[in-house]
Structure formats: structure tokens, C-alpha cells
Amino acid sequence: MATRHIAQLIDDLDGTVLEQGEGKQLNFSVEGRSYEIDLSDTNADKFHAALAPFVNAARSIGSASRQSTARAPRAKSDLDLNSVREWARANGHTVSDRGRIAGPVVEAYKAANA
Known part of the structure; x- marks a missing residue:
């Protein structure tokens, strides 16, 4: 039906x-x-x-359709970033002690640990 x-x-x-x-x-x-x-x-x-x-x-104060475009917080990663950094260094990748880890490095880590 x-x-x-x-x-x-x-x-x-x-x-x-x-x-x-x-x-x-x-x-x-x-x-x-x-x-x-x-x-x-x-x-x-x-x-x-x-x-x-x-x-x-009246005075115009701008478009009513414009609203704050606050970004949503990034989802928390399930990866242990210290482990990713250790693996990356042991496998010839250059990574910093802090900050974002490059996407290709993270993907290589995931592939190696799948």
C-alpha cells in the first residue's frame, strides 16, 4: 500500500x-x-x-537574514594524538609536539593500524 x-x-x-x-x-x-x-x-x-x-x-540595520555564523566545535577525535605522533616520527614523518597533525599523516596512521 x-x-x-x-x-x-x-x-x-x-x-x-x-x-x-x-x-x-x-x-x-x-x-x-x-x-x-x-x-x-x-x-x-x-x-x-x-x-x-x-x-x-525607519533606519535599515542590515539584512534580517544575516545571522551569526558561529562555528560548531569540532568533534572530539577517537585517536590518541600522542600515539599518532610517536608512530609518525618512527615512520619518517615530521610532526610537531603540539597542534594539528596533517591529514595525510593521520590517514597513514589509520591505515597502518587498521
């Missing part, structure tokens, strides 16, 4: 079911809180018209 899931876009303001390709998903922010709303083209135009006097009088 097959199951078919059908997604319908519905105008959040008046409940109108929108056809494929109709309507807009709008994102906006008020007092530091972000919102998203699905609207028909007509209601989207009304939304923009209602905000126009405020937008025209």
Missing part, C-alpha cells in the same frame, strides 16, 4: 487554500522577535502596504 502526503499552502490570515505557485511566505521581525507568515498575493500586497509608512521612516 502506498501513502501520498499532499502539502497545501494556506493563507494564515484568511484561511484560503493557495494553488501551487501562488502566495508568498513572508518573514518579519518586531522588537527582536522573528515571525513567518504564509499569505496570498493579495494579502501579501496588503501587508507591504500597511508597513510601507513605517518601513519608509
